[in-house]
Amino acid sequence: MATIVFPNEHSPVEDAESLHKSFEGWGTDEKSIITILGHRNTYQRQQIRKAYEELFQEDLVKRLEKEIHGEFERAVYRWILEPADRDAVLAHVVIKEGKNYHVIAEIATVLSPEELLAVRRAYLLRYKHSLEEDVAATTSGHLRQLLVGLVTSYRYVGEEINARLAQSEAEILHEAIKEKKGREEEVIRILTTRSKTQLLATFNRYREAHETPIYEKLEDETSDEFHKALYIAIRCFIDHTEYYELVVREAIKRRGTDEDALTRVIVSRAEKDLRDIKELYYHKNSVHLEQAVAKEISGDYKNFLLTLLGKED
Amino acid sequence: MATIVFPNEHSPVEDAESLHKSFEGWGTDEKSIITILGHRNTYQRQQIRKAYEELFQEDLVKRLEKEIHGEFERAVYRWILEPADRDAVLAHVVIKEGKNYHVIAEIATVLSPEELLAVRRAYLLRYKHSLEEDVAATTSGHLRQLLVGLVTSYRYVGEEINARLAQSEAEILHEAIKEKKGREEEVIRILTTRSKTQLLATFNRYREAHETPIYEKLEDETSDEFHKALYIAIRCFIDHTEYYELVVREAIKRRGTDEDALTRVIVSRAEKDLRDIKELYYHKNSVHLEQAVAKEISGDYKNFLLTLLGKED
Structure with a gap:
């Protein structure tokens, strides 16, 4: 579940005008920016961008x-970006920085096939x-093969599972992980082409046979x-809420917070499942995520x- | 250009009824099947399938x-299949037969990115x-890498060319082809990810530098x-009309015709560019493709x- 409740009725024109006002005079009114943009959903934010462009001839x-x-x-x-566009930007930052x-x-494993396609577009x-x-x-070598395979995948979505295949591919994965090398291409093939339901079945067979998660x-x-x-691909396939909780936890734990990850x-x-991530965080750390974040960072960034x-003012 | 002219007005119901009639009585009236289906475009054929299903509760x-x-x-x-569905069937036959x-x-190189996506769907x-x-x-090894890369590609479509890149990648391709091994992964990367316009620029730089087509x-x-x-991927990128002419020529030339390819x-x-393929065939063989086909095969298959x-009755 999402953390924020968005107003059903809102006026993109009024929002655009309020934002414009917050930019004027001495200094910027950051509080207003946060109040407005922090409480609008993807669609509403795009409407505000459009209204702002029309009213003030400015992006x-x-x-x-x-x-x-x-x-x-x-x-x-x-x-402020649409989700697909945001992920495209995030991917581009990685590529630029190497x-x-x-x-x-x-990105490639958490999204649905159609969402991933939207990022590619x-x-x-x-x-x-x-x-x-x-x-x-x-990139090169196995990293290239894995990442290109993940971003270009367009997986079957559905409940059909081939149990025999799950069994045999769990063994391939086990051999590959045990032997440590030489089987990477098979691991890559399995992770980049099988449906998420099938992969979960494979990982479950692995856990049953070897009494440890893959x-x-x-x-x-x-x-x-x-x-x-x-x-990370495997963790995301298995449970991306757990994975995100881990990312947030490590971002906070690190000396000098990992703001990028946070x-x-x-x-x-x-707008998706941040409420679940928060609950899991509390469950695993006995501290509310808002409290942990508030201790770590400061200023407008913190308020935003x-x-x-979902903290109410 | 396409070879056949389709009627602007046609009645899917009448067509479905005529087809149904052609199935009845002793023997099938193949001539009518050819006359009807051979003169209907993709959309019209789908309409006929629908009308037939509704009228006779039969696929x-x-x-x-x-x-x-x-x-x-x-x-x-x-x-009779829609083009994307037909290509899916053709690919499946290959996979099944190995x-x-x-x-x-x-298929993956001739189609546009959106068409290829439709085949995947x-x-x-x-x-x-x-x-x-x-x-x-x-599949495995380099064949797998190449084919998976080709079918999963979603290339940039546009006129932008990076000339410096065309130059350097033409050299990578030259080294790879000359040395014969060890550079396959770079060749695969280039062919599976670059835009068709960019690839053409690269192949042109290659031809200029080495005075022979790649x-x-x-x-x-x-x-x-x-x-x-x-x-075949390279030939299709460069000119798929030329490539198809070659396929047809070889299918006919072979002892015992390659009907599958034909x-x-x-x-x-x-419905696309068969007229161009025919013209090129005549230009290269001084025989009309219809004549060559008529000599090679027989019966209803030939008539169809x-x-x-585009032969008129």
């Missing part, structure tokens, strides 16, 4: 870039390259980008994330 | 399977597996499925293909 996103800064700006910028490729594995539109083209051009052995081997992406999870999941986390 | 395709046989049946069956994988390379719907899943499960060196190495698929090209291209080739 709201460009104006925001001038008015606000730092982590706050980055979070607002990501929030690190954190696991974020691409996360958004990426093409923005960058005039295909997502797989840029991933392939900046990702456990991989957990200690995430030192290179390939194994990290592999580990923003990514909160912004991407606020807390708004997305 | 027209299933009924045709009982009424007609052999190569004639196969050609009519392929013709041979002629170059047909998948042909049709495949999912029919077989409850993804196309890439079945390709990956029945596929020439590959021509003699098509003994294994990987090199054959590679060769049917595939004629059925798939009749000649109808699709």
Whole structure:
């Protein structure tokens, strides 16, 4: 479940006018930006962008870039985009920086086939390259094979499971993980082409046969980008709420907070399942996520994330 | 250009009734099947299927399977399907038989990104597996990498060319082809991710620098499925009309005609560019394609293909 309740009725024109007012005079009224944008859903935010453009002949996103800064700006910028476009931007940052490729594995495995396709379309539109083209051009070897396979997948969605296949592919995965090398291509084939339902069946057979979840052995081997992406893809397939709770927990635990990860999870999941992530976080840490976040970060950035986390003013 | 002119006005109900009549009594009236179905476009054929189903509570395709046989049946069956569905069936035949994988390379490179996506959707719907899943499960090594990359691609479509990249990737391709091994992964990356416009620029730089078309060196190495698929993908990217003319020419030239290939090209291209293929065939062979086909095959199969080739009764 989502964390925020959005108004059923809202006026994009009034919102655009209020935002414009918040930019005027000395200093920017950040509180108003947070109050308005932090309480509008994807569709409403796009309507506000349109209204703002029409009223003031100016791109709201460009104006925001001038008015606000730092982590706050980055979070607002990501929030204001449509989800597919936001994921295209997140993927592009990874490609440009040449690190954190696991974020691409996360996007490609959490989304439904149609949502992933929307990200590919958004990426093409923005960058005039295909997502797989840029991933392939900046990676190599098994990491390339895995990521290109994940982002280009268009999986079967449905309940049909082939039990015999789950059994045999659980064994292939076990051999690959045990032997540590030489079977990577089969692992990649399985993870990049099987349906999520089928993969879950395979992982369940693995756990039954070997009395340990499949990702456990991989957990200690995430030192290179390939194994990290592999580990994260598997975690996301199994339970992405658990995975996101882990990301948030580690982002907070780290010396000098991982703002990128924190923003990514909160912004991407606020309209989806952030409430579940919060509940799981409380269950696993005995601290409310809002409290943990409030202790870690500060200023407008903090106020904005807390708004997305559902904290009422 | 297409070979056949379709009636602007037609009655799906009358067509369905005429077809039904042609099935009744002793023997089937093949001539009427050819006259009707051979002169209806994709949309009209789907309307006829619908009308037939409603009128006679029977699937027209299933009924045709009982009424007609052999190569004639196969050609009519392929013709009656929507193009994306037909290509899904063609790909599935390859996967089931475990041979002629170059047909998948042909489909994936000739179609536009959106058309290819439609084939993937049709495949999912029919077989409850993804196309890439079945390709990956029945192939291995470089053939798998190439084909999975080709069928999952969703390329940039547009005029933008990176000239520097065309130059450098032309050299990568040259090294790979000259050295014969060890650079396959780079060749696969380039062919499976770059836009068609960009690939054409790369192939042109190659031809300028080495005074020979890129596929020439590959021509003699098509003994294994990987090199054959590679060769065919490149030919299709460069000029698929030329490629199809070659397929038809070889299908006819072979001892004991390659009916599969002949049917595939004629059925798939009749509504698209079969007229261009015919003109090129005449230009290269000084024989009309209709004449060559008429000499090679016989009976209803012959009459049907000649109808699709635009021969007027």
